[in-house]
Amino acid sequence: MATNFSILDIAGSALTAQSQRMNVSASNMANANSVAGPNGEPYKAKQVIFEQQLQNQGVGGVQVQQVVESEAPARREYQPGHPLADDQGYVTLPNVDPVAEMVNMISAARSYQANVEVLNTSKELLMRTLSIGRS
Amino acid sequence: MIDKLSQSLQFHQQALSLRQQRQEVIANNIANADTPNFKARDINFSAELQRATSSLSGATQPTKTHAGHLQLGATNSVTAQLQYRTPTQSRLDGNTVDMDIERTQFLDNSLRYQADIQFLDDRISGLRKAMQPEQ
Numbered sequence A: 001m002a003t004n005f006s007i008l009d010i011a012g013s014a015l016t017a018q019s020q021r022m023n024v025s026a027s028n029m030a031n032a033n034s035v036a037g038p039n040g041e042p043y044k045a046k047q048v049i050f051e052q053q054l055q056n057q058g059v060g061g062v063q064v065q066q067v068v069e070s071e072a073p074a075r076r077e078y079q080p081g082h083p084l085a086d087d088q089g090y091v092t093l094p095n096v097d098p099v100a101e102m103v104n105m106i107s108a109a110r111s112y113q114a115n116v117e118v119l120n121t122s123k124e125l126l127m128r129t130l131s132i133g134r135s
Numbered sequence B: 001m002i003d004k005l006s007q008s009l010q011f012h013q014q015a016l017s018l019r020q021q022r023q024e025v026i027a028n029n030i031a032n033a034d035t036p037n038f039k040a041r042d043i044n045f046s047a048e049l050q051r052a053t054s055s056l057s058g059a060t061q062p063t064k065t066h067a068g069h070l071q072l073g074a075t076n077s078v079t080a081q082l083q084y085r086t087p088t089q090s091r092l093d094g095n096t097v098d099m100d101i102e103r104t105q106f107l108d109n110s111l112r113y114q115a116d117i118q119f120l121d122d123r124i125s126g127l128r129k130a131m132q133p134e135q
Helices: A005-030 A098-130 B002-031 B045-056 B099-131
Strands: A046-052 A062-069 A075-078 A090-093
Touching: A005 A046, A005 A062, A005 A098, A005 B002, A098 B002, A098 B099, B002 B045, B002 B099
Parallel strands: none
Antiparallel strands: A046 A062, A075 A090
16 A cells, blocks of 8 residues: 655655766766776766656656666867877867756756655655644 | 544545545656656546545445455545646657646645645544543
């Protein structure tokens, strides 16, 4: 049976998912200029994919299905003096779009706040429910 | 005596249970505000309450002729039918959650939940007063 506490689970799952999205966004922005990763390749922008959790009759929160790497073409910059430049003098930079990442970050933060609000309201209602008949 | 007491509280119980379910559905909508292809859902509250209360006061209450018989119609939980919300604006990712609607509905629902609890509280204190010995 569904209890009042499952609202906390739902909002909590959203908090987890949104903060993972923010982590990924932060990682993208931090690595916006990483020309070499551990595998020697330039960093690739990552995106999370959200998926609905299915529990009782379709109400069940959200989860991160997977983290995918962006397929966008890498940026190339002409820097002949760079140690990682190719024969033509171009350096391959990550395919991170800083503007899109900022927008993504703001959107994630707003969604996170909305879910915190849900949590606070639910907690208030729960406390109120626990005090039925005490007056 | 006891069944009369519980009967007088049953309506509020049904209403609270439905309100709580609706709260859960809306929390789920808010949690999935960024999930691609998620469709926002809601409960038609008045129809569901009518359905719940009509099944509750139904005249067809079977009589127990054996100690092993289970009580029918005394289930306290009602499961509401979920319906899809009609989207006002379409989004490219197929998601139909409108954050403004969801948040106002969440607020509305939580206020009405508190009102229900207030009614229940008053009812309980009224019953308690009726049970007090003469002062």
